[in-house]
Amino acid sequence: MLDQAQGNSLDIVIMDGSEASLFLRDTLTIGGTAILRGETADGPGLGFALSVASGLSMCPRQLESRYLYDRQGSAIFDRITEQPEYYLTRTEAGILADNACRIREITGPVTLVELGSGYSLKTDHLLRAWLACAPSVRYIPVDVSEAALCEACRIICNLHLSARVLGVNGDYREAFPMLREVSPVMVVFLGSTIGNFEPEDESRFLAELASSLSPGDFFLLGVDLVKEQLIIESAYNDVAGVTADFTRNLFARMNRELGSDIDLSVVEHVARYNPLRDQVDIHARFARKQIVRVESLGKSFAIAEGEMVLTEISRKYHLEACVPSLEGFGFETEAVFTDERNWFALILLKRTDSLSESRERRT
Numbered sequence: 001m002l003d004q005a006q007g008n009s010l011d012i013v014i015m016d017g018s019e020a021s022l023f024l025r026d027t028l029t030i031g032g033t034a035i036l037r038g039e040t041a042d043g044p045g046l047g048f049a050l051s052v053a054s055g056l057s058m059c060p061r062q063l064e065s066r067y068l069y070d071r072q073g074s075a076i077f078d079r080i081t082e083q084p085e086y087y088l089t090r091t092e093a094g095i096l097a098d099n100a101c102r103i104r105e106i107t108g109p110v111t112l113v114e115l116g117s118g119y120s121l122k123t124d125h126l127l128r129a130w131l132a133c134a135p136s137v138r139y140i141p142v143d144v145s146e147a148a149l150c151e152a153c154r155i156i157c158n159l160h161l162s163a164r165v166l167g168v169n170g171d172y173r174e175a176f177p178m179l180r181e182v183s184p185v186m187v188v189f190l191g192s193t194i195g196n197f198e199p200e201d202e203s204r205f206l207a208e209l210a211s212s213l214s215p216g217d218f219f220l221l222g223v224d225l226v227k228e229q230l231i232i233e234s235a236y237n238d239v240a241g242v243t244a245d246f247t248r249n250l251f252a253r254m255n256r257e258l259g260s261d262i263d264l265s266v267v268e269h270v271a272r273y274n275p276l277r278d279q280v281d282i283h284a285r286f287a288r289k290q291i292v293r294v295e296s297l298g299k300s301f302a303i304a305e306g307e308m309v310l311t312e313i314s315r316k317y318h319l320e321a322c323v324p325s326l327e328g329f330g331f332e333t334e335a336v337f338t339d340e341r342n343w344f345a346l347i348l349l350k351r352t353d354s355l356s357e358s359r360e361r362r363t
């Protein structure tokens with residue numbers, strides 16, 4: 001059951017829920033670093049094939065954005081965050097750097113659980129603030145990309161010898177059942193990733209998160225704020241074309257994993273901001289007709305010339321609307337941190353004592 005990741009001391013463990021909780025306790029109390037591979041972990045499997053087939057059968061066609069983040073996609077995304085036009089990561093990292101100690105003062109020595117941690121680069125500000133106040137920190141990064149997660153765990157353990165790190169390889173929901181066991185906890189959800197959910201998925205996510213947390217637990221949420229259209233649109237259309245590569249990689253992944261034979265040179269990246277909906281719509285536009293084959297399901301899809309396939313949405317927030325809406329799910333606001341330009345916000349929330357009360361308020 002235990003298999004050693006190549007050339008390092010990371011244990012990759014595959015197990016079911018009950019074993020997971022035992023393992024969780026051991027790693028986090030005795031120390032060390034490990035990766036727990038969940039059912040929804042990334043990797044060649046039927047999940048991607050089924051998701052592509054279902055998305056390409058829709059009208060208009062749309063693909064699930066979690067599949068953007070395979071090994072290659074996570075590496076490309078990391079380069080997006082370094083592009084001069086992509087202000088989000090830089091701005092959020094600045095807010096974290098300025099306020100990590102203040103956040104730690106408010107929360108006390110809680111376990112950190114990060115959803116969609118990628119390479120965990122920004123989290124280092126929090127880890128440092130935690131380690132400045134106590135000899136050790138418990139950190140649970142959760143990500144669908146095994147490659148990014150392993151790399152993150154390795155880097156953190158080398159940097160912070162006393163950190164106790166348990167990577168969870170899977171989607172966000174796999175971590176929810178663990179939250180009660182590791183409470184008191186602060187769930188960290190950065191990068192305005194919440195804006196990549198459709199509004200109804202966002203509501204479901206927040207309700208599930210609130211009911212998985214214990215009263216007094218914390219939630220640190222990063223949201224990109226509504227601003228001038230040109231600034232937002234440029235962030236998703238970098239001149240170097242890295243974001244276009246990111247969109248194209250989803251189709252390259254189909255070629256790699258599903259036996260599709262898509263001519264990637266016909267896949268164009270189109271990202272437009274819709275100010276009426278406060279959201280960026282990201283599409284792949286097919287400059288020529290293509291047949292997309294999903295080998296394992298024996299299915300093919302004919303995409304017409306000029307057809308657009310939605311690959312992601314990125315919603316932007318107004319603080320005045322966003323904060324009360326979050327509170328409606330059973331949180332109270334502890335603090336809101338922003339940058340000088342008010343481009344991005346980090347909202348620190350605390351789970352209230354009872355959920356029923358806030359649910360009533362919402363209905």
Ligand code: TRP
Pocket residue numbers: 068080088191192193195196236243246247282311312313314315
């Ligand atoms: N959470 C990021 C965002 O909404 C994700 C992202 C950035 C993204 N650039 C992208 C997703 C391009 C798809 C395509 O900003």
